[in-house]
Structures are given as structure tokens and as C-alpha cells.
Amino acid sequence: MENMTKKKMYDVAVAGVGPAGLSALVYLLEAHLNVIAVGPEVGGQINDTPEITNWPFVPTVSGKTFQENMLAFFENLQRKFPEYLSMVKGSIVSVAEAAGKIYKLTAQTVEGDMVFFSKAIIIATGATRKNLPVPGAQELQGKGVAFCGTCDAPFFKDDRVAVVGGGNTALENTLTLTRHAREVIAVIVTDDFTGNPDLIERITKLPEVKIVRNAEVLEVIGSAAVRGIKLRDLNTGREWVEDVDGVFPSIGATVNSEPFTGLVETNKLGEVTVGVLAETSAQGVWAVGDVTNVPFKQIGIATGQGITAALSAIGYVESLPSTSPCEECAEGSPGFKEKILAKQEKEKEFTYPDVTDEQFFKEVLTRDGDTLLMVRIEGCGDCKAARPHFLEAQKRFPSMNFITIEWEKNPGVMTWLNEHEKVRAAPTFVKISSGKEIDRKVDMERPREMIEALTL
Numbered sequence: 001m002e003n004m005t006k007k008k009m010y011d012v013a014v015a016g017v018g019p020a021g022l023s024a025l026v027y028l029l030e031a032h033l034n035v036i037a038v039g040p041e042v043g044g045q046i047n048d049t050p051e052i053t054n055w056p057f058v059p060t061v062s063g064k065t066f067q068e069n070m071l072a073f074f075e076n077l078q079r080k081f082p083e084y085l086s087m088v089k090g091s092i093v094s095v096a097e098a099a100g101k102i103y104k105l106t107a108q109t110v111e112g113d114m115v116f117f118s119k120a121i122i123i124a125t126g127a128t129r130k131n132l133p134v135p136g137a138q139e140l141q142g143k144g145v146a147f148c149g150t151c152d153a154p155f156f157k158d159d160r161v162a163v164v165g166g167g168n169t170a171l172e173n174t175l176t177l178t179r180h181a182r183e184v185i186a187v188i189v190t191d192d193f194t195g196n197p198d199l200i201e202r203i204t205k206l207p208e209v210k211i212v213r214n215a216e217v218l219e220v221i222g223s224a225a226v227r228g229i230k231l232r233d234l235n236t237g238r239e240w241v242e243d244v245d246g247v248f249p250s251i252g253a254t255v256n257s258e259p260f261t262g263l264v265e266t267n268k269l270g271e272v273t274v275g276v277l278a279e280t281s282a283q284g285v286w287a288v289g290d291v292t293n294v295p296f297k298q299i300g301i302a303t304g305q306g307i308t309a310a311l312s313a314i315g316y317v318e319s320l321p322s323t324s325p326c327e328e329c330a331e332g333s334p335g336f337k338e339k340i341l342a343k344q345e346k347e348k349e350f351t352y353p354d355v356t357d358e359q360f361f362k363e364v365l366t367r368d369g370d371t372l373l374m375v376r377i378e379g380c381g382d383c384k385a386a387r388p389h390f391l392e393a394q395k396r397f398p399s400m401n402f403i404t405i406e407w408e409k410n411p412g413v414m415t416w417l418n419e420h421e422k423v424r425a426a427p428t429f430v431k432i433s434s435g436k437e438i439d440r441k442v443d444m445e446r447p448r449e450m451i452e453a454l455t456l
């Protein structure tokens, strides 16, 4: 999964590669932005989800299959956009504003700390399960206190296990455990479950599930391993012990917003406060999925927010100067600042060799030899990505005439081109030889190959 490049400055940093972060990545990469994705793994909470019954258009799918699909999808992105995507296995630990609308991020990785800079950030760090705030719970974590039904249920074969909580996570954990354990005690602090009504109906009918209502856990008992839980009836005050071999706290999650709390506004639960476009209180920073204050924590919602944020970030990044001479960016690699300045100068120097309609018909079509024409649209990301390859080819083939036309500004050329064949995408490359169109290539993802095919 690791594909760390030496690049230190990125257009967008995506923190977390769960459903929200992965959805954002697709759109950012399709727009050919330089993206760094940082996360301990691909999949997020899906890795712990037994089954997904509410993903639109797909019948019930196991969390494992869903996660495998996510990973395959991610690997495909890595193959498709090797020059635009850098993946770092680790976690963002701090973020600070650097000069020139740039953020400085530090990631903790297996190879040590890594510092890099980004023009925009998408926070997609999701949430982590909460443990029970009672004696024994922390100490016995991994010794019978577990969180993930899918991953850990097989360890409790023929055992007696307690699931604590009343929402969907508790219901799903209970259901999964019934496939392995002898008996599952479902402990709820209120009168009834609060999760999915179908799941509630299924679970309440299962003979191997004992439901304990209006009760709280006072202690997890055991030393080398869990032996029981101490409960109190909230109506009568009666206290008793249930002998169990395992406890699955399923009482919600804590949002993973900590590294960003100095940068963006959060609510009292630590959730990042966002607007309808997933924007945060900081310019150029979006937050998506379970880490936000959006009350519904679902894959579909995380996905939609990821896409929304990516589309917003694309517009934002493209509206910024393409590089920034920020002093601090020099930190990570010597000479980095110089490189940025040189690139900035080069960008400034670059102007499209646009021709007018009149020039096209009077000079280009009457010219002997080959001309490479690029049809472009102002502000189009793919055209921008094609620019360096166009420039490079121009240098390599000095005898060829390189020109560009802007879709809307050259109605005459567009009519001429469309007489030969409809042009429906930008950038489109057309090789014209002695006044005749002889070849045309369109593949927005591979401008270099297209240009090479027409110039060689």
C-alpha cells in the first residue's frame, strides 16, 4: 500500500481512508490534483462491520466483501494515477497553518515522523469505539473485552458473552455472536433497543439471546481474562453478577478529531462542525463522514460528504496560485523553496500558443508540414495536466507547429473540426498535415501518450 514519494508539497491532503476519504480521493484524482492520503489502513470502520444491509442498490453485503472491494478500488486508483497519488501508512498527528495559505502536516508513520505541506485538507478520520468507563474494562481489553463482532466473535465459541449497548452496533454484534457463542446477554440501559427495527425483531426472537433492560454495567470482573460483569438494575437498585467470558462494549464512538482541534471548530463531542459543502471554519479545510457533527453516521452519508468536499476542494485549489513560495516549505528538503520558485516562474512564463480563427484559416490551414492542435477549455484540470507534456513535445519537435485553441473563443475552428468529427472533450489533440486533419486522439487521462502518438 505504501507509495511514498519524495514530494513534500501537495494540492490536497486526505486524512483517513475509510468510506469518506476514499470517496474524496476518486474525485480529486480524476481532476489530476496532487494528493497525499494518510491513514493506518483502507476501509475504516467497514473492517469491523459484520454486514451492510442498507447500501443503496446492493443487497446485503458482508463487511469483509465491502472492505475487499474498497481495497481493490483503492489499488486501482494507485495504478491509474501513480503520478498524482501518494499514500502514507500512518496517522496525522498535528496540523498548523504555514505562510501563504498552506498547511503544514505531520504524520506518524512506521518509518518515523514525516512532515509535508498541502494547500487543502480533507479530514476523514472517522471515529473509534468507546470502551466502558468502569473498573476492569480497560485492563481486560484484549483479554475478553472486544469491540468487533466480525473479527472477534469466533474466539468466543460456545461461551457466554455480554453485549452492552442498544444501537445498531450492539444489535449487529449480538447477531454475529449468536453464530458462535452459547448465549449472548444483551445489556441495555433503557427500556428497548434504539437501532434498526428489522434487526431488533430478529434479535428479540432468538432463544440464545437474553435481554437485560434498564441496567448498567458497574464492573468488568477478571484478572487474566474476563470472568463476569457486575450489573445494577436502574429501577430497583439491585446489583448482581453475570458470569461471562467476553464483553463487547457497543456504546458508540469517539471522533478522531484530536489532531485538528486547534485548526477547526468542533462541538462539545469533539465532532468537527461543518456546513452543507462539508466546509469547516478554516479556509481550505473540509471534514467528512463520522468525524463531523452530521448526526447520521452511515457509509452513504460519509461517501456523499467525501465527494462534496472533493468537488469543493478542486475548485478551491484551482483558484489558488499553482505554487507558493512559503518559507517553511523549504524545511523538508533542501532547495525545495528554490524548486517552487523556479516552477512558479516557469508557470508564469507559460502561455498557451492560442491562435485566432482568422490565423487558423489563413496561416495554419495553408501551411505545409504538421501542426499539433490542442483543443482546451479555460479552467479545465485535464487541460492543465496536459500542458507540461504539450510544452515538452514542442521542445522535442521544433519543426512541428504547436497551437492551442480555446473551445469558446474559436467558434470558427470548432465548426471546422466538428465537420470532420464531433469534438466532445477537452483536451483533444488533432494533428493537421498540410491543411488536412489526419489524426485525432482523445484520452484525458493519458495526455502524454496522446501527444506522443501524434508527434512520433
Ligand SMILES: Cc1cc2nc3c(=O)[nH]c(=O)nc-3n(C[C@H](O)[C@H](O)[C@H](O)COP(=O)(O)OP(=O)(O)OC[C@H]3O[C@@H](n4cnc5c(N)ncnc54)[C@H](O)[C@@H]3O)c2cc1C
Pocket: 015, 016, 017, 018, 019, 020, 021, 038, 039, 040, 041, 042, 043, 044, 045, 046, 048, 049, 050, 051, 052, 053, 054, 055, 090, 091, 092, 093, 124, 125, 126, 127, 128, 168, 169, 172, 256, 259, 288, 289, 290, 291, 297, 298, 299, 300, 302
Ligand atoms: C459495527 C458497525 C456496523 C456498521 N454498519 C453500518 C451499516 O450497515 N451501514 C452503514 O451505512 N453504516 C454502518 N456503520 C457506520 C459506518 O461504518 C461509518 O459511518 C463509516 O465507516 C464512516 O466512514 P468514515 O470514512 O467517516 O470513517 P471511518 O470508517 O471511521 O474511517 C476513518 C479512517 O481514518 C483513520 N484515521 C483515524 N485517525 C486518523 C489520523 N489521525 N490520521 C489518518 N487517519 C486516521 C481510521 O483509522 C480509519 O481508517 C457501521 C459501523 C460499525 C462500527
